[in-house]
Amino acid sequence: MILIMAWRNIWRNKSRSFVIILSVALGLFAGIMVQALYKGMMRDRIKSLIYTEVGHLQIHENEFKKEYEPSLYLQQLPSLIQQIKQTPQVKAFATRSIAQGMLASTTGSSGIQMNGINPEQENVVSALKNKLIAGSGFQNQKKNQLLIGKKLAKKMKLEVGNKIVLTCTDQEGNMVSGAYRIAGIFQSSNSMWDERNVFVQQDDLNDMLGIAGESHEIVILLHQDELTLTTQQKLQNQFKKLEIETWQELSPETDLMVSAVDITSYIIIGIILFALAFGIINTMLMAILERTREIGMMMALGMNKLQLFSLVLLETTFLTIGGVPIGYSSAWLLSTYLHKYGLNWESMGEEMMRSFGFSTTIYPEFPTDKIAGTIIFVLITAFISCLYPAIKALQLQPVEALRK
Incomplete structure (x- = not known):
């Protein structure tokens, strides 16, 4: 019953819900494309390192x-x-x-x-x-x-x-x-x-x-x-008695760069979702204030605080998760296209790119390995976003809410 109510509630104001869903989709699209770009750059750098500079393995005297x-x-x-x-x-x-x-x-x-x-x-x-x-x-x-x-x-x-x-x-x-x-x-x-x-x-x-x-x-x-x-x-x-080293040992700075980029991409996703959280909080708070009498009625009829909190959480989760398929599918389409045809960065400075070990044409790669991590970030954002609106709802007294 709570699930059905939450689903119906988010479509009471369709335009407002669509704005939030599209905002989440746009934020995820931007974050995933950054991840795809980083992954393509790192793959290009590792490929260049292995097939131009050091190979997979090198053997020397100790x-x-x-x-x-x-x-x-x-x-x-x-x-x-x-x-x-x-x-x-x-x-x-x-x-x-x-x-x-x-x-x-x-x-x-x-x-x-x-x-x-x-x-x-x-x-x-x-x-x-x-x-x-x-x-x-x-x-x-x-x-x-x-x-x-x-x-x-x-x-x-x-x-x-x-x-x-x-x-x-x-x-x-x-x-x-x-x-x-x-x-x-x-x-x-x-x-x-x-x-x-x-x-x-x-x-x-x-x-x-x-x-x-x-x-x-x-x-x-x-x-x-x-x-x-x-x-x-x-x-x-x-x-x-010989020293046999992998490319990671021969170029630890590249291995560190790959690890740092992975962390950075998650940080970027976190920043985007953190900014979106304020819009979600605002939307949910408006929804709570508009339904003050209705919430008071449900509480008077026996809805306990756990059920009310679950209702707000589910509404927030639906709004947030709703943008995930749109964000992921659009990012997948664009990254697949760019992976095939490449993204030419020559206009940004060929010498600058080469000085960091990157070619001027980058082939972004959709970050399938980060899908689970990104969804976890989305769910955390939904939970955090629901806290303040839920607290405001839980503070309502049934008698006072019915008078409004």
């Missing part, structure tokens, strides 16, 4: 990343590569030699990380060749070729064909230098990464470091993101 000593190359390289090839979860892998040093030209110098790569392996793991925006990349018959990021090339005023000098320490601790010619300029979605990384052929860098045939790093790409932890554990059990 102490290598503390000082980047050239002498700390992988000691078990042949057996390690064989085991990786036999691991079904592995899609592709690439070996790298790594050195920290300086890049110098006639226009200045800059601290960089030199990545000695096998071009064929690297093009599969990080699609480096697809990121070239100038030049033809590595030519097999030529030595001492170098790929440089667009931001670093712009900073150093370098172009394809220019000569530069790389300087680092070899495995004996001696300073060594090598002259290289720029064979290509690449650009990823992370301009900060572009600025501090250059790529040379692994044999050329190994000759400088005096570690012919060795590698400091193996980057692994898996068939699915969800296989990261299990594959890490499997390899770690077989090679206990």
Whole structure:
């Protein structure tokens, strides 16, 4: 009976009820689209991190990343590569030699990380060749070729064909230098990464470091993101003396960003619903004041305070929940469309987006994993919104209410 009464009461003033329902729908639509946008941005950032920068897993000697000593190359390289090839979860892998040093030209110098790569392996793991925006990349018959990021090339005023000098320490601790010619300029979605990384052929860098045939790093790409932890554990059990890290461990700031964005999206939903709560309170308070005599009559006929509170709560819940399907369906339609065609943010500043590691085209993704959390927020809002109107109703005395 209380349920039927509550449902009928909210339609006594249809225009007022529709305003509240549409307000809730609009608020949810805005909040869900923010969540969808954030989810799309984070998915894009993680994809860029894995498929451009660090892969799903990286393998090093235990102490290598503390000082980047050239002498700390992988000691078990042949057996390690064989085991990786036999691991079904592995899609592709690439070996790298790594050195920290300086890049110098006639226009200045800059601290960089030199990545000695096998071009064929690297093009599969990080699609480096697809990121070239100038030049033809590595030519097999030529030595001492170098790929440089667009931001670093712009900073150093370098172009394809220019000569530069790389300087680092070899495995004996001696300073060594090598002259290289720029064979290509690449650009990823992370301009900060572009600025501090250059790529040379692994044999050329190994000759400088005096570690012919060795590698400091193996980057692994898996068939699915969800296989990261299990594959890490499997390899770690077989090679206990090596350091095997996931992308979350290699880039903790990205993992923290994802967690922070999840929390932020809920905060935004909370703020929107908190603002809407005042409109709901006002509507319910007006409804209570308009029905003062009716409430007094029901109380005189035996309606107790619990039943009266339940009536107000149900009316508030119906008004609030009524906007949920509209808000969710409209947000789903728009996010699905944008997920297919993308949202171009180039007008907001390409360099600004790339400086944070995001591409200029974002593909929002409907946050199905947050539906339950959002509905809980809506129900909490309905409960909080009903408290003050319910208190005003419970304070009515039947005799006084009937006189009004």
